[in-house]
Amino acid sequence: MAVGDGHVLWTDVGGSDARIVSKVQLPSFEGPPEQIHVSNNVTYLRSHHGFIYCLDLRVGKTNGSLGYHEVWRREVVKYHGLVFVGYGSRGEVDLFELGTTSPTRALWPSLSDPFTYTQSSASDDDLRNVTTALCVCQETGFVYTGDSEGSLRRWNLNRAPLCEYISGPREMTARSPYRIAYNEMAGSAGQPPTIYELRVPNEQTKLRSYPDLKSQPSTRHRTSISDVLCLQSDLLVSASAEGVIKIWK
Secondary structure (H helix, E strand, C coil): CEECCCCEEECCCCCCCCCCEEEEECCCCHCCCCEEEEEEEEEEEEECCCCCECCCCCCCCCCCCCCEEEEEEEEECHHHHHHHHEECCCCCEEEEEECCCCEEEECCCCCCCCCCCCCCCCCCCHHCCCCEEEEECCCCCCCCEECCCEEEEEEECCHHHCEEEECCCCCCCCCCCEEEEEECCCCCCCCCCCCEEEEECCCCHHHHHCCCCCCCCCCCCCCCCCEEEEEEEEEEEEEEEECCCEEEC
16 A cells, blocks of 8 residues: 555555555655555555656565665656646647646647637638647657547647648648648747647649549548547547547558
């Protein structure tokens, strides 16, 4: 069992009264135990700040930080020390560094100007768009989002031009004079640096001939994205509100 002051206790409950067999205490800077898995004499635990221990009751005094039972200790490498929060005004996602109160980056999945929350024209339908699903690929650091209109996006936090509109109702056809692209603007006036979506001329339209695609089925989701999951660096799974699951590679 684990307690909030950092102690891990092994207790014998075979008798009429519970008896503490052994105990260790994690250093305060590692935080209290959060997850524990036990298999016979071996115990694995993870602390609040990402330290993982393998403990064995058959091992006595050791030179480790706990003093007893420690087989090995590892610290989880914190590659992506960010918290992601989705907002509903226009689907934007704010990124917070742990320990800060203001966002350090924003993702703006809207063709309207970043941080513009009023409808500029009758044809502006971005007000209906809400980010409904998010996942992070641990191998690449890419952020994948799904929204209430069925759009899927891949965000590259290091290079905005490499972001991609994977699928959705805003997807441009091969004949379209425009395509969706991404750019980044510096932070100003209290707003964080932002990666935003925009339309740019499709320079390839006049250089190629295309078959008639009207008779071919669409691959996009028709309803809100309910969940996204990155299975590996090149394999994404998305699910929609109507129960349709799609695999993207």
